[in-house]
């Protein structure tokens with residue numbers, strides 16, 4: 001493939017043994033041919049302060065640069081109190097500012113998430129989709145990858161062991177690559 005699609009993966013958890021960071025790590029091994037998946041860690045990003053938006057911290061400068069350089073983004077989010085975790089929202093907010101200089105504009109995206117419960121982050125994912133409307137991010141609609149009962153699907157080292165989940169992630173990444181080529185006019 002002449003023009004590989006570069007995907008930037010961001011997990012919305014800072015926890016060492018995070019299921020979502022583990023799911024993102026699993027995704028890096030399930031990327032289709034013709035694409036790459038690199039990750040960005042959200043640790044170290046301070047709380048958003050609009051007074052600082054024109055002079056953002058180095059980590060935010062790096063985040064915006066990495067998002068802009070990527071052809072597409074993959075967000076892997078936990079669900080906290082029926083929505084996205086503050087660390088993820090905070091990073092999204094920083095990278096959307098100052099007004100008129102958002103790194104997200106026009107970016108193709110895919111969403112997935114893992115939770116301990118039965119709902120598999122559905123509510124958080126729909127809140128993220130709502131944010132994408134204002135950010136003008138274009139998410140893949142299907143497949144929706146909602147990893148419920150995460151504790152049953154990863155081993156003690158955080159390796160994804162569930163074959164169905166792997167297949168869903170594979171299909172999501174394939175869909176993201178096709179969607180990105182379609183809307184960016186990069187046939188590969």
Ligand SMILES: Cc1cc2nc3c(=O)[nH]c(=O)nc-3n(C[C@H](O)[C@H](O)[C@H](O)COP(=O)(O)O)c2cc1C
Nearest residue numbers: 013015018019020021078079080081082115116117
């Ligand atoms: C503050 C907080 C709020 C939570 N709220 C939800 C929730 O609304 N829905 C849900 O399914 N799980 C919820 N959980 C449980 C998470 O699914 C679980 O902690 C999960 O492991 C977090 O993702 P991580 O492993 O990637 O850190 C919550 C956990 C925390 C710490």
